[in-house]
Amino acid sequence: MISFEEFVLEDDGPIYLQIIKYIKQGIAAGTIGNQEEVPSRRALSALLGVNPNTIQKAYHMLEEEGIIVSRSGAKSFTSVDDDAIARIRRELLVSDTTVWVKSMKLLGVNRDDAFELVRQIWNDMAGGEE
Amino acid sequence: MISFEEFVLEDDGPIYLQIIKYIKQGIAAGTIGNQEEVPSRRALSALLGVNPNTIQKAYHMLEEEGIIVSRSGAKSFTSVDDDAIARIRRELLVSDTTVWVKSMKLLGVNRDDAFELVRQIWNDMAGGEE
DNA sequence: CAAACTGTATTAATTATATAATACGGTTAA
């Protein structure tokens, strides 16, 4: 069963996109595996304090991407083979890093200074490898 | 006069936030200086193909942050002393980098691998220092 | 079987974002 304990709802963008990204990141990180049970629409909506329709929208889009499989009346599960995992991982790594690099260049920061900034921030943050 | 030639309207988030970020990044990068003229609401809306009210919303929020000054009937100008510039620059550097580092940690990427990924992407992108 | 849970669907209302069409009065420059 996918855990949403580490999920934090942000004020940033649409909730359904945050949920989609969280699941994709989990798959890419390996913390969410294949044929793993997904929380029901009602259970996750109660846990996050949002509307069931919002969860349904996120799950439906994930299903259209072939990342989860739903059967009417039954529980929903992930459906990701090794190729799909690799594709999702690469997609997230490149898109997130490209956004950050673009920002650093706009701010006129060179690569070494950007690395130094990362070193300062990396250790102060929880989680991940040290 | 602030130039919007390099500005590209994305489908991502609200337009007024994109405009605010573009101006803040310009100030932080030094390409937008103090007491520099800002395009009129009507002129910028025509250039970007968006509604004048959307530009007004962005400018109004920038004025509330003390970053631009408007007088009814007259042109609007930036208002950023050295302290303000340093504050905005630090704010953008830290927030953007924190978002990226958080993403790398969620994906289970260690710092050295993250740096290697940046090296691959950095040179393939245009702009900024090499 | 029956109760509890599941995915799915529908309709209505709300908020944020953006557009559209104007209007008013202040500022600037020919």
Next chain:
DNA sequence: TTAACCGTATTATATAATTAATACAGTTTG
């Protein structure tokens, strides 16, 4: 001075995102 700008404000409309309240049929489990 006067025409062309400027910032500002108002009202209406449209779409996207979200909430809300239900409802129905399929699946699972005791």
